Amino acid sequence: MGWEYSEKTKQLFLDAVHGKPGTHLGEIENPDGVGEHGSIACGDALRFTFRVERDENDPLKDVIVEARYLTFGCTSAIAASEALCCIIEDRKVTPIEALKITNADIVEFLEGLPKQKIHCSVMGAEALQAAVYDWAKRRNVDLAHLGIETHTEEEDEGRMVCKCFGMTEPYIKRKIRELNLRTIPEITGAIKAGGACMSCHHAPGGLQDLLDEVWGSKKAEDKTDKPSESFVPLITVPAGGVPAAPNKKPSQTSELSPYQRAKKIEQAIESYIRPMLQRDGGNIEIVDIKDNVVYVELMGACAHCTGASQTLKGLVENTLKAKVDSSVRVVQV
């Protein structure tokens, strides 16, 4: 499936990958600020560096004159990083002023982004923020003294809510507030949490509960916007973050004949797994099923993705465990 990118996004991407003069792919040597966000295991990562023209008397008057990025990600990750650098260089801002640049500015510069790709703009804004914190440390600028709220990795530590993307309760709640996220699809679009096996959506303490805590409970509405029974993931994620056995009666699956089990596996792949992989340009084929082991081939974008093993465990295996049988294992061939 192709994404509906704006002409601006496509152009920025093409210019960047062709190394057109004036583009920003790369890294600044001896930078004044370095910030990173994302992880390669999750499919997107960004390293952002900038250089300032120093004011010898007052670091607050430093001006960012050059910005560069290295990114591992798709078209929109590259275009969003390129947009971030353009915005910063065009505006000639101080690092403190740069903190006002948000992911919405990046989306506007790109003339829109598919909502499932908003996380690329969020990644840019977070890497910029981290780079400014780094600059402040190097230049002995006390951000707290300036009334600027900073976030440390320690503050984001806590109960694991979305195991597939390694996201904790404090981090997800912070992003829900900062980005005004109101629904699970909005969370997934902005930070990817909930975008793989989906077991964190409606589990106790999961994404819906966090939305309710931040914005106030709306249990009555939940009943209507929860997926239908056939779509509710049956795996629950406890505080420790390890998915528990599916919340399903063993008799439901232990009575399945090999034929029925194979049919169920096929159905789960067709109905839930394939559409999600296709959203990201990937696909999957069943090669064989022997007892509880499903041999599959990942195709398209998934075939060469370094996050393939995570996709296999987080999305394919967990979904099959939830939909078919907790003993199902998935092996890539």
Ligand code: FES
């Ligand atoms: S635990 Fe959140 S998507 Fe799998």
